Amino acid sequence: MSEANWYVVHTYSGYENKVKANIEKMIENRGLQDQIIEVSVPMQEVIEVKNGVRKRVQKKMFPGYVLLNMVMNDDVWYVVRNTRGVTGFVGPDSKQPVPLSDSEMKSMGIKDDTVEVDFEVGDTVTVISGVWEGTSGPIKQINAHKQIVTISVDMFGRETPVEISFNEVRISK
Helix, strand or coil, rough: CCCEEEEEEEEECCHHHHHHHHHHHHHHHHCCCCCCCECCCCCCEEEEEEEEEEEEEEEEECEEEEEEEECCCCHHHHHCCCCCCEEEECCCCCCCCCCCCCCHHCCCCCCCCCCCCCCCCCCCEEECCCCCCCCCEEEEECCCCCCEEEEEECCCCCEEEEEEEHHHEECCC
16 A cells, blocks of 8 residues: 555635535545545634633634645546545646655654554553543554544443544553
């Protein structure tokens, strides 16, 4: 499988969050979770002064644009390009979108934090906090990008997959 890269999609102004929701729904409906990894509308916190009152608000860093971390292929290109509210990919040719370079990613403040973990698929872990605290189970899947593991727990006599954050698990001894 090809490597995922970040791409930029142009949207109608004010439709960024709607486009994000539409793409996420398409990912779920078409089972594209392994090809479109993340959909992002970068926000930044700013202080606005209105009528003499200072207030912290979230503003879009790039109005009219949505960022996608995805594996580019014809199917994914078609799904994203034909999503309601999308006007096209950013690049010299809308048929061949150009991924963002590492330097562009850094200048925009987008970090791709990779976390090193000391467990792998098949290891048994114990949940140390949250709703599932005290539960143990084998790791079935690791999603480093979202920083979650899927473990299999016994619930009502059935094996049930549960997603747990990296910082909520530790390897069982």
